[in-house]
Amino acid sequence: MDCNEFNFLVHAYVDDELDERERVETEVHLGACDTCRSKARRVSRFRQALRESYEPETAPDSLKVRLVAALEAQSHVEAQQAEAASASGPAPVVPLDTMREATRRPSTGTNRWLLAGGGLAAAAAVALLVTAVFSSGASEDASPTIAPSGTARAERPQSRNMGYEPIVRESVSWHRRQVPIEITGPDDARVNHWFQGKVDFKVKTPRFDRRGDGDVNLLGARLSNVREKQAAYVVYEVDGSKVSVLIFDRNEKVPDSAARAGERGFYNAGGYNVAVVEEQGVTYSITSDLSREDHVQLVNAAFRPK
Amino acid sequence: MTAVGMELEVAGSDKMRAFNEEALIHVDALFGVALRLTKNERDAEDLVQDTLLKAFTHFGKYKRGTNCKAWLFKIQTNTFINRYRKKSREKVFLVDDRDHRPLQDRAVAPKRNILEDGAEDEGDWYQKIFSDDVKSALEEIPTDFRMVVLLADLYDFSYKETAEIVGCPIGTVMSRLYRGRRLLAAKLVDHAVNSGYIKHDPRVDIEDENGDVQKVVEFKRRRRKRSG
Ligand SMILES: [Zn+2]
Numbered sequence: 001m002d003c004n005e006f007n008f009l010v011h012a013y014v015d016d017e018l019d020e021r022e023r024v025e026t027e028v029h030l031g032a033c034d035t036c037r038s039k040a041r042r043v044s045r046f047r048q049a050l051r052e053s054y055e056p057e058t059a060p061d062s063l064k065v066r067l068v069a070a071l072e073a074q075s076h077v078e079a080q081q082a083e084a085a086s087a088s089g090p091a092p093v094v095p096l097d098t099m100r101e102a103t104r105r106p107s108t109g110t111n112r113w114l115l116a117g118g119g120l121a122a123a124a125a126v127a128l129l130v131t132a133v134f135s136s137g138a139s140e141d142a143s144p145t146i147a148p149s150g151t152a153r154a155e156r157p158q159s160r161n162m163g164y165e166p167i168v169r170e171s172v173s174w175h176r177r178q179v180p181i182e183i184t185g186p187d188d189a190r191v192n193h194w195f196q197g198k199v200d201f202k203v204k205t206p207r208f209d210r211r212g213d214g215d216v217n218l219l220g221a222r223l224s225n226v227r228e229k230q231a232a233y234v235v236y237e238v239d240g241s242k243v244s245v246l247i248f249d250r251n252e253k254v255p256d257s258a259a260r261a262g263e264r265g266f267y268n269a270g271g272y273n274v275a276v277v278e279e280q281g282v283t284y285s286i287t288s289d290l291s292r293e294d295h296v297q298l299v300n301a302a303f304r305p306k
Numbered sequence: 307m308t309a310v311g312m313e314l315e316v317a318g319s320d321k322m323r324a325f326n327e328e329a330l331i332h333v334d335a336l337f338g339v340a341l342r343l344t345k346n347e348r349d350a351e352d353l354v355q356d357t358l359l360k361a362f363t364h365f366g367k368y369k370r371g372t373n374c375k376a377w378l379f380k381i382q383t384n385t386f387i388n389r390y391r392k393k394s395r396e397k398v399f400l401v402d403d404r405d406h407r408p409l410q411d412r413a414v415a416p417k418r419n420i421l422e423d424g425a426e427d428e429g430d431w432y433q434k435i436f437s438d439d440v441k442s443a444l445e446e447i448p449t450d451f452r453m454v455v456l457l458a459d460l461y462d463f464s465y466k467e468t469a470e471i472v473g474c475p476i477g478t479v480m481s482r483l484y485r486g487r488r489l490l491a492a493k494l495v496d497h498a499v500n501s502g503y504i505k506h507d508p509r510v511d512i513e514d515e516n517g518d519v520q521k522v523v524e525f526k527r528r529r530r531k532r533s534g
Contacts, residue, residue, distance in 0.1 A: 011484045015458070017465050046491055047459060054460050055437040059337035063351045067333070070355060071362055075322055178387055179473070180450055223475055230475070 001029040006036045014044045167246075167285050168267045168274045170226050174233060175244045175272060175287040181235065185218030195232050198223055201249040201282055203232045206302040214239045226285070238298060243288040250283045264303065266296060275299040321365060328374040329361055335375070336382055339456050343386050345445050356389075357382040376463065379471045383453065434503040435494060443493035451486030458483050 001009075006029055012018050013026050030037050183194040188205045195203035209216040217237040224233035224246065231248035264277040273295035277284045284303070288295050336357060340350035360381050361368070368377050444452050453472055457463040458479070465483075469476045 011487070012465075012480065015465070043487075046487065049433070049435050050440060050459055050490070053435040053437050054440050056334065056338040056460070057341055058334045059354065060347070060351070063337065063354060064333065066351075067330075067355055067358055070359055071322070071325070074359060074362055078321075177384075177473075182478075223478065225475065 001025045003029075003033060003036055006030075006033070007039075010036070010040055010043050014040060014047060164265050164267070164276045166227060167276055167283070168269050171244070171246050171274050171285040171287045172269045172272050174224060174246060175242070176270075179222065179224075179233070181220035182222040184220040185236075188218055191218065191221050191234065194221070195223075199230050199232055199248075203247055204282075205232075205234050205247070206245055206284060206286070208236060208238060208243065208298055208302050210301045210304075238288065238290065239294075241288055241290050243286065243290070243298070245287075246285045248283055249281065264299065266292075266299075268292070277303045279303055324370065325362055325365055328368075328370065329358065329365070329378060332375050332378055333358070335461055336378060339379070339461060340382065340386070342441065342444055342452060342456055343449065353382060353386055356385055360385065373467065376467045376471055379457065379461075379463070380473075383471050383473070434498055434501075439494060439497055440490075443490050443497065446493055447486060447489045451482050451489055454479055454482045455486040455490060459487070 006013075006026065009018065009022065009026055013023065018026060030040060183191050185191060188207070191205055192203050205218065205221070215238070219235045219237055221232055221234040224231045226246050226248045227250075229248050229250070231246045234245045234247065236243040236245070264275055267274045267276070272287050272289055273292050275284075275286045275295065277286070277299065286295075286299050286302075288298070290298065333354065336354045337350060340353040340357075341347065344350045344353055357378065361378055368374065444455065447455075454468055457468045457471060458465065463471065465476050465479050468483075469479045472479065
């Protein structure tokens, strides 16, 4: 290890986040290098000073009182739901604000406890949000249903495309979220270049402007992952709608014939249209809330079978 | 940790009892982080209440005995990003309509930084850091960086847990943490100089800012190669 390498590892070393071998290599270097030793000391002292000076707040009692009331109300609602469900048919949908009403902060006078939209819409929004957050977990019962929305252009061999459902699900989950971007558009060459060395495959952002009309704007991109594989996440604005694309290498051999045919599947999940396209060994998953017709047109213009 | 708040206790079902034991014990930590994120008590309380209600509703999806604290912080972070960010108009996420430079350029730390390049005998200023200074300095750095510094440095989450909570790769957590620390150190040094705790600005020139992200990538690649 040299000083350059150490420069980068110093934080991870101080945080005790190195694996055994890296730690040993680092300590060997530290034993021989005064400069790096003093740097490590500085970072370590800073971190320590930060932690020692910081006095974390405790939650105010008023919040705890409201929390207990809200949780008891929610628990009561759940008990009633369970009762109703065992008595007959499906459980009634109970809007979140039933319990929120009970615990609204008296001083504000406004509906601070209601989510924007209120009522059923709010309850649904929460359910969707949480589904999005936990969709990687074991239980996916609340996930949006995914239905292939018909094939377009090429016939899809079912055996391979069975693998698309999790991709579609993750694409919708990414699409729904507001995530920070790491590189801004609209220069696609610059965005493509930014991914060099960050992902293992060559990123070529789709050219939706090939559609020839309307307003297409590459907003930006960031690193992400799909099925635990690294991916490029690219966000566009098309005719005022958000269009997001996940680009990744599935590391699965796609038959040349399929790749040549520009194989693609169209899906609808959670109200979004999703297209999965294989091109030159790379998988593209395109999600939007455009109409199905516009979505298909957009995708087919950007990915033309050769 | 200073004052101990009242005990939280929700009577009732087994679910309630389990929720008491595993989730509600983290209410102070959730509130502490919420306060730094929202920058005001009222929003922080709302954020914590929404977080814990969501957690309670979906407690069935949480696997008992696993990392409940990280699970709760993930819910809180997502809730914050989805709701409060819009309200606070903070221009950090997705597209900044005033500033079209990439995120990392917008949040560049000063080229000179005491963390890496300070003189050894200037270490005194560390002793003069007060909690309120750290809190206000934290609130001045961009949310993405603030979040990882809070989680990893002040609330004891590992890099891996922080990555899960924030929803980004470990490499991103690392570069945000390092840069966040440098931003924070720079703010604190400014403050120390302004308050006369230290006489001279101890920072000297060298830091290679743009190399940072690339270094993270190289580091990750090296790791992957080794483990693979
Ligand atoms: Zn050295």
